Each structure stands twice: as C-alpha cells, then as structure tokens.
Amino acid sequence: MSEARLAGRVALVTGASRGIGAAIAIRLGLYGARVVCNYNRSEEAVRNVVSRIAAGGGEAIALRADVSSREEVEAMVEKAVNTFGRLDILVNNAAILMRGGVMDDVSILDRMMEVNVKGVIYCIAASLKHMMRQRYGRIINIASIAAFGTTSRNTTYYAMTKGAIITLTKRLAFELGEYGITVNAVAPGFTKTDMTMNRPAEELSEVTRRLETITALKRLGEPEDIAEAVAFLASERAGFITGQVISVDGGRMDFFSRST
Numbered sequence: 001m002s003e004a005r006l007a008g009r010v011a012l013v014t015g016a017s018r019g020i021g022a023a024i025a026i027r028l029g030l031y032g033a034r035v036v037c038n039y040n041r042s043e044e045a046v047r048n049v050v051s052r053i054a055a056g057g058g059e060a061i062a063l064r065a066d067v068s069s070r071e072e073v074e075a076m077v078e079k080a081v082n083t084f085g086r087l088d089i090l091v092n093n094a095a096i097l098m099r100g101g102v103m104d105d106v107s108i109l110d111r112m113m114e115v116n117v118k119g120v121i122y123c124i125a126a127s128l129k130h131m132m133r134q135r136y137g138r139i140i141n142i143a144s145i146a147a148f149g150t151t152s153r154n155t156t157y158y159a160m161t162k163g164a165i166i167t168l169t170k171r172l173a174f175e176l177g178e179y180g181i182t183v184n185a186v187a188p189g190f191t192k193t194d195m196t197m198n199r200p201a202e203e204l205s206e207v208t209r210r211l212e213t214i215t216a217l218k219r220l221g222e223p224e225d226i227a228e229a230v231a232f233l234a235s236e237r238a239g240f241i242t243g244q245v246i247s248v249d250g251g252r253m254d255f256f257s258r259s260t
C-alpha cells in the first residue's frame with residue numbers, strides 16, 4: 001500500500017528513464033510526490049516510467065534535457081515549476097561511466113566532468129532560486145562508493161567525478177542550511193543497471209562472483225535499494241540530516257584503506 005509521506009511535494013529526478021533514476025522516480029511517486037522525470041535519449045523508457053507512476057496513483061511528467069547543457073537544464077527547471085508550481089526535491093542521478101586507465105585517455109575525464117559534475121551544478125543552480133524562495137529544499141546527489149577507493153579497475157576518472165560530488169554535497173550543505181535546504185548524497189555500491197550489466201557474459205559472471213564475495217550481504221544491489229534511501233532523505237523525516245553521505249552497498253569490503 002502506498003504511503004503519502006511526500007504528498008504535496010514536487011520532485012525532479014535527473015536520468016529517470018532507466019536504472020537507479022527510474023526506480024527513484026517510481027518510489028517518490030509512490031510516496032505521493034509529483035515527479036518530473038528527466039531523460040536525455042531514452043524517450044520510450046521514460047514514458048514507461050511516467051505510466052508506472054500514474055498506474056500507482058501518482059502524477060508525473062517527462063522532460064528532456066541533457067544535463068551537461070546549462071540552457072537545457074534551465075529550460076527544464078522552468079517548465080517543471082510552471083507545470084507543478086514549485087520544486088521541493090532535486091535528485092541529481094544522471095551520470096555516465098566511461099571506463100579507461102588513467103594513462104590512456106584524459107578526454108574521458110572531460111566528458112564525465114561535463115555530465116557528472118557540471119551537470120549536477122547546473123541542476124542545483126537552476127533549482128535553488130525556487131527552493132530559496134520556498135525556504136525549503138531537499139537536494140540528493142547520487143555519488144558512488146568508487147569515490148572512497150574501491151578496487152575496481154579502469155574507473156579512476158569516474159571515481160574522481162564522484163569524489164567531487166561528495167565534496168560539493170558537504171560544502172553546499174553548509175552554504176544552504178540557513179535557507180532550510182538540506183544537501184545529502186547516496187553512494188551506491190554495484191547495482192544492477194545498464195551501467196554495470198552491459199558487458200560480455202563471461203566477464204559479467206566473473207565480476208558478479210568477485211563482488212558477491214567481497215560484499216557482507218552476499219548479493220548485488222537492486223535499483224530499489226538505492227531508491228528507498230533517497231526517498232528517506234527526500235522526506236520530512238530526514239529534516240535534521242544534511243551534508244551526509246549514505247553508502248548503500250551491502251557492506252562492501254574492498255575499499256583500498258580497509259583490509260579485506
């Protein structure tokens with residue numbers, strides 16, 4: 001049964017067409033928020049997410065914007081506020097993972113910075129004037145445990161972008177607290193989405209086996225595991241929590257600074 005703990009609230013979820021973002025949008029809709037589902041390329045998939053929210057008794061719209069374009073983000077946020085009248089919850093979920101060694105190709109860092117870091121800044125900047133006017137806001141940034149030094153190869157530049165998100169979260173929490181805006185991050189571990197599962201079957205089964213071994217709960221994450229933590233941070237119940245990073249990783253034991 002649905003529980004309307006977010007009734008009256010309006011949420012914008014970036015990258016809501018697939019994976020973790022889709023699960024977050026559906027969960028926020030189930031909890032009573034009106035949801036703006038951002039997408040970039042996956043129009044059909046996002047329509048499906050909007051339909052699922054409507055089927056659960058919720059209200060949602062889809063808005064296209066490439067988060068790495070400041071103009072597109074500003075237009076999206078204005079349209080969202082024009083449609084629903086306010087903006088209470090911003091979930092910065094959209095990101096890309098481009099694999100590569102540190103010595104291989106620095107240009108992948110540039111592209112990931114555009115989407116994973118600047119995209120988040122554009123979305124926050126466009127949303128802030130509405131949240132400040134309301135003197136209420138919940139910003140939740142999706143980071144990654146990669147930022148803490150996990151031992152997955154070829155993801156160092158990606159991890160750096162997620163480290164930047166954690167620093168941004170803590171600094172903004174300090175700056176925005178006086179406006180009644182909380183800023184927190186959720187750091188997922190390996191979660192079953194296109195980002196992680198799209199690889200040759202043999203490699204996937206090897207990676208899966210390795211990760212299950214080094215995860216205390218002995219399973220991989222589901223998008224809904226992440227969505228529930230986000231829904232909590234988005235709610236009134238989390239009103240005294242800001243500047244925090246919650247890992248949702250099943251208890252991963254391969255951080256570089258820990259012994260396994």
Ligand SMILES: NC(=O)c1ccc[n+]([C@@H]2O[C@H](COP(=O)([O-])OP(=O)(O)OC[C@H]3O[C@@H](n4cnc5c(N)ncnc54)[C@H](OP(=O)(O)O)[C@@H]3O)[C@@H](O)[C@H]2O)c1
Pocket residue numbers: 014015016017018019020021038039040041042043065066067068092093094095096115142143144145187188189190191192193194195196
């Ligand atoms: N999966 C994991 O194991 C894992 C672990 C740690 C952290 N994370 C983080 O969790 C978040 C979601 O990851 P995921 O696994 O669900 O990824 P995913 O399955 O690859 O989905 C990515 C989503 O981001 C959107 N997106 C990508 N570039 C965009 C852009 N420029 N503008 C707007 N939207 C864009 C995509 O939209 P379109 O398809 O419409 O283009 C899609 O909805 C990311 O921040 C990721 O870094 C994931």
